[in-house]
Amino acid sequence: MNEYFKTLNLLPTSRVIKEMRKYAENNKVPIINDETLLFFLHLIDLMKPKKMLEIGTAIGFCAISIATYDGDILIDSIEKNETLFSLAVNNVRKAKLDDRINLFLGDAAELELEKLNPEYDIIFIDGAKAQYVNYFERYEKLLSEEGVIISDNLLFHGFVNNKKIIESRNLLHLVEKIEAYNSYLARNRNFDTKFFGIDDGIAISRRKK
Numbered sequence: 299m300n301e302y303f304k305t306l307n308l309l310p311t312s313r314v315i316k317e318m319r320k321y322a323e324n325n326k327v328p329i330i331n332d333e334t335l336l337f338f339l340h341l342i343d344l345m346k347p348k349k350m351l352e353i354g355t356a357i358g359f360c361a362i363s364i365a366t367y368d369g370d371i372l373i374d375s376i377e378k379n380e381t382l383f384s385l386a387v388n389n390v391r392k393a394k395l396d397d398r399i400n401l402f403l404g405d406a407a408e409l410e411l412e413k414l415n416p417e418y419d420i421i422f423i424d425g426a427k428a429q430y431v432n433y434f435e436r437y438e439k440l441l442s443e444e445g446v447i448i449s450d451n452l453l454f455h456g457f458v459n460n461k462k463i464i465e466s467r468n469l470l471h472l473v474e475k476i477e478a479y480n481s482y483l484a485r486n487r488n489f490d491t492k493f494f495g496i497d498d499g500i501a502i503s504r505r506k507k
């Protein structure tokens with residue numbers, strides 16, 4: 299975020315949030331960018347969502363920040379990496395948010411939907427980048443009528459739309475998956491999607507009436 303705006307914007311904070319920021323920095327764990335978080339907070343102000351589903355908990359930074367900001371929201375979050383999952387469980391407990399943040403260990407591409415709530419107002423897709431189309435098709439069934447799906451990292455560190463600079467085949471494959479997801483969103487007849495160049499690129503999709 300712009301350094302000057304950083305001094306003006308208030309982000310949710312607590313002892314646990316500060317610790318998580320430090321941990322993420324020291325251990326190179328990606329956490330949600332400040333500007334993306336602000337985008338979320340603004341959306342929460344406008345939408346007053348009751349329930350949110352997050353695919354890709356990591357250490358729980360995003361879920362904890364949002365639940366700290368909004369004292370009513372309930373968040374379900376799925377993480378498939380066991381180490382990250384344990385860290386997140388610990389952080390949620392330390393933040394005393396275990397009554398409002400529910401963590402699931404497992405692959406979001408396979409998790410039984412019955413374990414989750416039947417309806418979410420916000421679904422945040424931030425898991426394995428190769429699975430985005432899969433996630434979208436799987437979880438849109440759980441989106442409330444006025445709900446939105448937010449997808450993160452759609453520019454994939456600037457590689458999307460700039461494939462010339464990619465040398466590794468695996469990376470190229472991943473970037474092509476993200477590109478395919480972006481086109482999928484743009485062409486999806488049931489959803490209206492808007493793309494924003496915030497941080498690594500996000501999109502917000504809303505069901506067409």
Ligand code: MG
Nearest residue numbers: 330424450451
């Ligand atoms: Mg992300």
